[in-house]
Amino acid sequence: MTDAVNANLADYYADDTFQRIKAFADGRETPFLVVDTGTIDRQYNELVEGFPYAKVYYAVKANPAPQILTLLRDKGANFDIASVYELERVMALGVTGDRISYGNTIKKAKDIRTFYERGVRLFATDSEADLRNIARAAPGSRVYVRILTEGTLTADWPLSRKFGCQTDMAMDLLILARDLGLVPYGVSFHVGSQQREIGAWDAALNKVKVIFERLKEEDGIELRMINMGGGFPANYLTRTNELGVYAEEIARFLREDFGDALPEIIIEPGRSLIANAGVLVSEVVLIARKSRTALHRWVFTDVGKFSGLIETLDEAIKFPIWTEKSGEGEDCVIAGPTCDSADIMYEHHKYPLPLNLAIGDRMYWLSTGAYTTTYSAIEFNGFPPLAAYYL
Numbered sequence: 001m002t003d004a005v006n007a008n009l010a011d012y013y014a015d016d017t018f019q020r021i022k023a024f025a026d027g028r029e030t031p032f033l034v035v036d037t038g039t040i041d042r043q044y045n046e047l048v049e050g051f052p053y054a055k056v057y058y059a060v061k062a063n064p065a066p067q068i069l070t071l072l073r074d075k076g077a078n079f080d081i082a083s084v085y086e087l088e089r090v091m092a093l094g095v096t097g098d099r100i101s102y103g104n105t106i107k108k109a110k111d112i113r114t115f116y117e118r119g120v121r122l123f124a125t126d127s128e129a130d131l132r133n134i135a136r137a138a139p140g141s142r143v144y145v146r147i148l149t150e151g152t153l154t155a156d157w158p159l160s161r162k163f164g165c166q167t168d169m170a171m172d173l174l175i176l177a178r179d180l181g182l183v184p185y186g187v188s189f190h191v192g193s194q195q196r197e198i199g200a201w202d203a204a205l206n207k208v209k210v211i212f213e214r215l216k217e218e219d220g221i222e223l224r225m226i227n228m229g230g231g232f233p234a235n236y237l238t239r240t241n242e243l244g245v246y247a248e249e250i251a252r253f254l255r256e257d258f259g260d261a262l263p264e265i266i267i268e269p270g271r272s273l274i275a276n277a278g279v280l281v282s283e284v285v286l287i288a289r290k291s292r293t294a295l296h297r298w299v300f301t302d303v304g305k306f307s308g309l310i311e312t313l314d315e316a317i318k319f320p321i322w323t324e325k326s327g328e329g330e331d332c333v334i335a336g337p338t339c340d341s342a343d344i345m346y347e348h349h350k351y352p353l354p355l356n357l358a359i360g361d362r363m364y365w366l367s368t369g370a371y372t373t374t375y376s377a378i379e380f381n382g383f384p385p386l387a388a389y390y391l
């Protein structure tokens with residue numbers, strides 16, 4: 001038993017922001033996500049202040065809602081795009097190809113061609129086959145090679161192994177890029193999403209520095225850009241440093257490695273820009289105990305792993321939860337509404353929800369603006385995709 005039964009709202013939202021979201025949510029049928037675009041606006045400004053030397057490429061996959069894309073378009077952001085579908089969505093809003101990077105290393109030749117035809121000239125790669133496709137389908141374009149980084153253990157949503165290549169391969173690819181008539185433009189990395197260990201950027205930048213120096217000395221290739229990816233934190237239950245601390249430390253790492261003459265620097269924030277702007281509102285469907293003497297309850301709610309909360313896989317992302325009830329708490333298992341036993345959000349990490357929480361009460365899942373709507377299944381068990389509103 002514990003008294004700490006709710007997330008502390010003040011840790012996550014300004015009071016007026018949460019009240020605005022809640023007032024909008026009251027009376028609407030759950031489940032749904034409410035996103036406060038004013039928060040994204042503010043967080044974008046903070047990011048630009050923290051990284052004044054960097055170009056921002058918003059990772060559209062975090063939340064491709066037109067309201068967010070329009071806001072960021074008007075604020076001068078560029079866009080990191082993963083597919084032709086994202087490309088079309090962004091371009092439909094009038095964004096031109098020179099503000100777009102095709103950041104997915106796994107792509108079909110015909111999709112590369114589509115990007116090229118739409119004016120995109122900046123491509124990520126990490127393999128020879130993909131590089132050769134780029135040379136054929138997007139001749140003369142700028143390419144950057146993504147390297148593998150460490151940081152798996154300290155990122156809550158790691159992106160290791162599948163993406164990137166080792167330093168030796170990265171150098172081979174950049175040389176090949178030149179030989180194929182492309183512009184060997186730079187190096188990228190992603191230290192893992194929700195990366196808590198700032199040293200992960202230091203380690204990655206050290207590798208980048210080696211590539212820059214060796215290519216220049218041994219092959220006469222002068223790289224011009226470092227893409228530091230995403231990985232900057234949102235505010236969830238597991239604590240992280242403030243974004244400002246990341247910014248300060250990363251600036252120091254860059255200075256140590258590259259001095260004052262920095263190459264062009266790109267960052268690709270997703271989660272850190274969007275997550276804390278959203279609140280997912282659900283309702284308690286059922287509360288049960290599995291035996292007369294069971295020490296914890298099961299709380300079933302109308303949102304689950306298949307309707308937006310897939311990042312609770314392995315309980316990786318621990319979303320703060322707030323309810324209007326308070327008082328004594330008791331540890332709970334929290335599960336979704338579908339007939340799939342994988343649809344359990346938290347079982348090992350027991351949230352101490354209020355004992356007086358009842359069927360029909362609302363649960364407010366904080367910091368859920370990123371990677372929720374797009375992950376929602378379209379019809380699993382007949383449930384519709386997660387609804388979303390943008391204030």
Ligand SMILES: Cc1ncc(COP(=O)(O)O)c(C=O)c1O
Pocket residue numbers: 059061062080103104159190192193194229230231232268269270271272
């Ligand atoms: C290439 C690339 N850039 C940026 C991001 C955004 O990362 P984050 O949400 O951690 O900021 C991702 C996320 O998967 C990515 O794949």
